[in-house]
Amino acid sequence: MWTLATWCFACLITACNAQLTGEQVQDVRVSVTSRRSLVIPCVGLKPDDKVSILHWYKGATIEEALNTVLIRYDSSGTGKNYTAGEKYQLRADFSLIIYPVEPTDAGRYWCHVVIENYGVQQEDPVDVTIVSPVEHVVSSCSKLVDNVCSVIESRRLILDCWATDAFLKPNLSWAFIGCSENTSQSQQWFLSNQRSIYDEDTSTYNVSQGVFLGRLELEKDETCSFQCTTTGGAIVNESSTIVNGSSSITVVVTGKGKKPNNGQDPGDNTGNDNTTPSSGLNLGFMAVIIVLAFVSLVCLIGIVYLFSRVWCSRGSTLTAEEVEMNKTKENRDEKMCLLHAESGKGNTQDIIGEMTRWQYKGKLSKKLKGTGDTLQGVTGVLPSAGGGLVIATQYGLQCFSSNFTSISIKEDSDLSQDNIISITNHPNCDLLIVGLETGGLVFVNVLTGKTKSVFPNEIDPDSQFSTSEIAVDDVGTIFAGPRNDRSIFMMETCTTYVKKFRIDINLVSLTAYGSKHVFVSNGKDTIKKYHFKRAKGGYDMLKFKNWISVYPIGNFGIKRITVHAGLLYAVNGYDTGCRILQYDVETFDILQTFCTNLCDLQGLCFFGEFKVALYETNSVKIYEKREADELDNYVLV
Secondary structure (H helix, E strand, O other), X not given: OEEOOOOOOEEEEEEOOOOOOOOOOOOOOOOOOOOOOEEEOOOOXXXXXXXXXXXXXXXOOHHHXXXXXXXXXXXXXXXXXXXXXXXEEEOOOOOEEEOOOOHHHOEEEEEEEEEXXXXXXXXXXXXXXXXXXXXXXXXXXXXXXXXXXXXXXXXOOEEEEEEEEEOOOOEEEEEEEEEOOOOOOOOOOEEEEEEEEEEOOOOEEEEEEEEEOOOOOOOOOOEEEEEEEEEEEEEEOOOOEEEEEEEEEEEEEEOOOOOOOOOOOOOOOOOOOOOOOHHHHHHHHHHHHHHHHHHHHHHHHHHHHHHHHHHOOOOOOOOHHHHHHHHHHHOOOOOXXXXXXXXXXXXXXXXXXXXXXXXXXXXXXXXXXXXXXXXXXXXXXXXXXXXXXXXXXXXXXXXXXOOOOEEEOXXXXXXXXXXXXXXXXXXXXXXXXXXXXXXXXXEEEOOOOOEEXXXXXXXXXXXXXXXXXXXXXXXXXXXXXXXXXXXXXXXXXXXXXXXXXXXXXXXXXXXXXXXXXXXEEOOOOEEEEEEEEEEOOEEEEEXXXXXXXXXXXXXXXXXXXXXXXXXXXXXXXXXXEEEEEEEEOOOOOEEEEEEEOOOOOOEEEEEOOOEEEEEEOOEEEEEEEOOOOOOOOOOOO
């Protein structure tokens, strides 16, 4: 990351002449460089006035300022002169010198003067406002000349523009300048959200805004230019005068060139008689090494898989109910549920992102006696171990195999009567975890259909536990919390309650990933990331990590959030459709935006190898990632 060598503060001083004679207010404007001296004149003091006593104060009102004396001067010598620190000095004309200038020096200064033979002559307020064309920092900058950052095109080029130690809070923005002549490229660039962190000690902001440049498809030596600009604003006095300081830095992206169609590097002359025979042997040796490494990796994965199955096994003997369940899964001729493809109707309903297309395949329908062919009251969708789906509806849980055959799970009274709020699966054993509106959890064995209800109040009566939203991280830790509340409960196992934590936003949607990482959405415009850390006595610390400002379209805000393959997805519905926003889970940079006409979209679920299920209140639609070509291999699912 590159850092500018210098940065400056522009200081605007507005002085109000408040003489007792009622003369018109006088304005004085002075500019200085940061870390240099700032001179604040004692306005209204005439050159021939003989000063007896002079005070410099700082404060919003004269009453408040009297408690903050910066300098006291007594010409008689009988009084005690005083200065608040080395940074404050008095010039011969009684102007106040501040050195060095800091952001915290902004404020109102008062010059209180006693003139010989006249007594108190005036108390003149001077407002100092500091506006910053602040320091720029651009990540991934390999070369900088005259505020121009040069980078080489890559498949996933993300640039962050930072403005540090800014006062007041500045605004950052990226803009597309243009490309070199005869450049044929897609001109795709996508802005992330802006984030700012306030430093109370220095009264400054650290602000960043990233840009994802997509795939520009530049030829060698072709360039495209982008510009990051920051502007700062301040209100001067009560006149609401806006003062802007701005600064910018240009980023030039250069193409790295493409290989010829035959896959050879430019300048590679395979027909040259001087080519040594050893090159072919080296290639063959490398091929053997690669094959052996691949075989070793497959064997290692197999060993790990077998060990995990033994470690979290339910035994080597299958019950009769389990055997019957497996037979049902393998029955590919069962016609209880069909996948109705609608592509022949002329409307494929594909969902297209900036780098990936989700191709519409059809929708699931549940053909059970007396219920019609629609899924009613869908509240969640999960992938099953066999490549199918588990769907939570108002009638209970419904499982679909990989060929979309409907398989009924043993019913439970807690899983009916529109009681299911959320659903998730446990990564270490064959369990589904269902969050109930009545405040409990139901653990469902997906192989046997057996259920077990757990009410954490029974485990820890002091927990006052109620749950609507649940999530499980990659190591099996369970997180749960009531909707529209600021509590999160954590359970290390299915029956071991650990602790209750407080967060700073209302919980509406919850998801987890990795080890003890949790995302919380307030359902409106904010997603926050938290991390739980273990101390000697257990998990007794929740650490806030970062947040996203979504800026939703319409009035529906954020619906479900989910994490898949290191990417965070947020659903934002509006009157005429829905957006699916894709973020990097670590940097929070926005990578893609998918737009769809599914107005009632509630959430999404990835399953199988390249499939994604989008669920509405009364339907589940299946999509499949389009086959990736050489220039579109950024795998989403």
